[in-house]
Amino acid sequence: MSIQFDPNKAIYVQIVDSFYQRICSEELAPGDKLPSIRDTAHLFKVNPNTVSRAYQEMDREEITFSKRGQGTFVTEDLKKIQLLKEAIAQKQLNELVLYMRKLGYTDETIVEALKKTVKELKE
Amino acid sequence: MSRFEVKGLHKKYGQKLLFNNLSFRFDDNRFIVLLGSNGSGKSTLLKICSGLVPFSEGTIMLGNGQERIDRAHNSSFVAEHVGFPGYLTAEDILQQQQKLYPHFDLNQAMSYCNEMNVPTQTKWFALSTGQRYLLSLIIAISTQKPFLFIDELLANLDTVKKEAMQRILTDFLLEGSRTIVMATHAYDDVEMLADGVIFIENQNATIINDLETWRIEQGTSLNDLFARVGKT
Numbered sequence: 001m002s003i004q005f006d007p008n009k010a011i012y013v014q015i016v017d018s019f020y021q022r023i024c025s026e027e028l029a030p031g032d033k034l035p036s037i038r039d040t041a042h043l044f045k046v047n048p049n050t051v052s053r054a055y056q057e058m059d060r061e062e063i064t065f066s067k068r069g070q071g072t073f074v075t076e077d078l079k080k081i082q083l084l085k086e087a088i089a090q091k092q093l094n095e096l097v098l099y100m101r102k103l104g105y106t107d108e109t110i111v112e113a114l115k116k117t118v119k120e121l122k123e
Numbered sequence: 124m125s126r127f128e129v130k131g132l133h134k135k136y137g138q139k140l141l142f143n144n145l146s147f148r149f150d151d152n153r154f155i156v157l158l159g160s161n162g163s164g165k166s167t168l169l170k171i172c173s174g175l176v177p178f179s180e181g182t183i184m185l186g187n188g189q190e191r192i193d194r195a196h197n198s199s200f201v202a203e204h205v206g207f208p209g210y211l212t213a214e215d216i217l218q219q220q221q222k223l224y225p226h227f228d229l230n231q232a233m234s235y236c237n238e239m240n241v242p243t244q245t246k247w248f249a250l251s252t253g254q255r256y257l258l259s260l261i262i263a264i265s266t267q268k269p270f271l272f273i274d275e276l277l278a279n280l281d282t283v284k285k286e287a288m289q290r291i292l293t294d295f296l297l298e299g300s301r302t303i304v305m306a307t308h309a310y311d312d313v314e315m316l317a318d319g320v321i322f323i324e325n326q327n328a329t330i331i332n333d334l335e336t337w338r339i340e341q342g343t344s345l346n347d348l349f350a351r352v353g354k355t
Contacts, residue, residue, distance in 0.1 A: 007314045007344035010335045041293050045286070046315045047154050048297050050335065 003044060011046055015054035023074055024085040034072040125151040125186040125269045125300045132181035141167055143326040154296060154316050157306040159323030165306035169272040173200040185270050198270035199263035209248030213241060213258055224266045232265035239287040253284040264295050273305040277312045285312055314345050
């Protein structure tokens, strides 16, 4: 797995986002150990300090927790993961709606377009 | 703690003033990119810091080392033109280094060579440019010195060698209390590895101490900064 980072944005924020995505999709399950800072730095080809900062940020937001000498783990609190998932989804939805309004869509046509797209993508 | 501090540095080459009261400080475990147009003094700054070139005024601290001999002792300098006798094989060179530097990690150096496809039985003159760069870097890292000064080594490397080099540098940082300062025009290749910037201009420097915070505040990349600067 490799990510193309946007150099215009803080790298650690993008690392956090990529882990949150994997945690929400349960690719990383509650209680799972995250790869070591070393492995993540090599995998993403970023500065280990940046990875360490990303891990601290996830710890601070209580989506992960670190055990001294053992590594960083995904929280076992399912409620926190659920809230994270809703927050990320909400942010995406807000951006989508605001963008479509800018394009001149009315609220009703936004809903219609969304329904249509959901249906189309299913097939 | 291995701080990297320059205070009130003055340097003249003949009549040309290169640095006028240059000061900055970085604390340990950093990957600093050194940017600046040709002739701005990037190479000279690296050589001054690593004790290879004298300067007129100011102080430079590499960890606890301030005297020129201590700075040389605390650091490695790697550049394109650094060479070894052509008739020595990579393994000969590594063994020679082990005799010169008591902390030289021969096993690490050999395993890097194997991993990065640097042939250890080939003589220096027969190695490709990329292999020579990699070998020079492997040697610098294996001497276990905490400061690594690199003068433009990524240019002209193929992708595989670039990635190998990035891997070696990441490993070096992971050892803790290590500092890399790298002069480069190939900023794209180190954008993700860098976490600090020294940007030389008009005999002085602009310092970005925390590149991540800078990205958040400015919403721009190092690339853009350099593009802006390259024009002046």
